[in-house]
Amino acid sequence: MNRNIIILICIVVTSIGIYLGVSYYESKNMKDIRPAMDLVANEPFPNVQLEAENNKVIDFNSLGKRKKVIFIISTRCQICNEKKEYFDKFAAYLQKQGIDPIVIYQDRKKISFKRYKNMKGQYRLLNDKFRLTNITPTMLLLDDNNKIVEIEIGIDENRKLIEKITNFEW
The missing domain is CATH 1.20.5 (Single alpha-helices involved in coiled-coils or other helix-helix interfaces)
Known part of the structure; x- marks a missing residue:
C-alpha cells in the first residue's frame, strides 16, 4: 500500500x-508565428482594432486626430520590462504636450497582458492574427492625420526620438 x-x-x-x-x-x-504587418514611414497607421482596459473594442481611427506616440511592446521583451516604469512618467509628459500616448502590446495571450503593468488609459492589440512589427520595443510618431512620421526600433533609438521631439528628461 x-x-x-x-x-x-x-x-x-x-x-x-x-x-x-x-x-x-x-x-x-x-517563436511568434503570426505574420508581421509592415509599418511604413509616410503612410497612414493601419486602422487596427484595439481593446481598452475595460474590454471595449475600438478602431484605431476613432481615437481622433491628434498627434500620437505609439509604443509597441511585449511582456516577452526584456528591455520593455526593464524600462516599463518610465512609460507612465513619459505618457503623462506627452499628454501635457498635447500628444496622445498609446501602448500596443504584442502578446499572443490575453492573460500575459493582464499580468503586465496596466497603464492608465492605454490600449492593447486585440487582433491576434498579426503583429505590427517583429521587433520590440518600437516607437512610432504619428501626425494629426495618423500618418507615420517616424519609426524607431530599440530603446536607444526611442530615447533619441524622445529627446528630438520633446525636452523630456528621464
Whole structure:
C-alpha cells in the first residue's frame, strides 16, 4: 500500500514538473508565428482594432486626430520590462504636450497582458492574427492625420526620438 502511494506521488510530481517545464519553454522559446504587418514611414497607421482596459473594442481611427506616440511592446521583451516604469512618467509628459500616448502590446495571450503593468488609459492589440512589427520595443510618431512620421526600433533609438521631439528628461 505504501509503495503504491509513493509511486502515485512520484507520477503526480513528475507530471506537474513536465507540465511546468513545457509551459516555461513555450513562454520563453516559442517563436511568434503570426505574420508581421509592415509599418511604413509616410503612410497612414493601419486602422487596427484595439481593446481598452475595460474590454471595449475600438478602431484605431476613432481615437481622433491628434498627434500620437505609439509604443509597441511585449511582456516577452526584456528591455520593455526593464524600462516599463518610465512609460507612465513619459505618457503623462506627452499628454501635457498635447500628444496622445498609446501602448500596443504584442502578446499572443490575453492573460500575459493582464499580468503586465496596466497603464492608465492605454490600449492593447486585440487582433491576434498579426503583429505590427517583429521587433520590440518600437516607437512610432504619428501626425494629426495618423500618418507615420517616424519609426524607431530599440530603446536607444526611442530615447533619441524622445529627446528630438520633446525636452523630456528621464
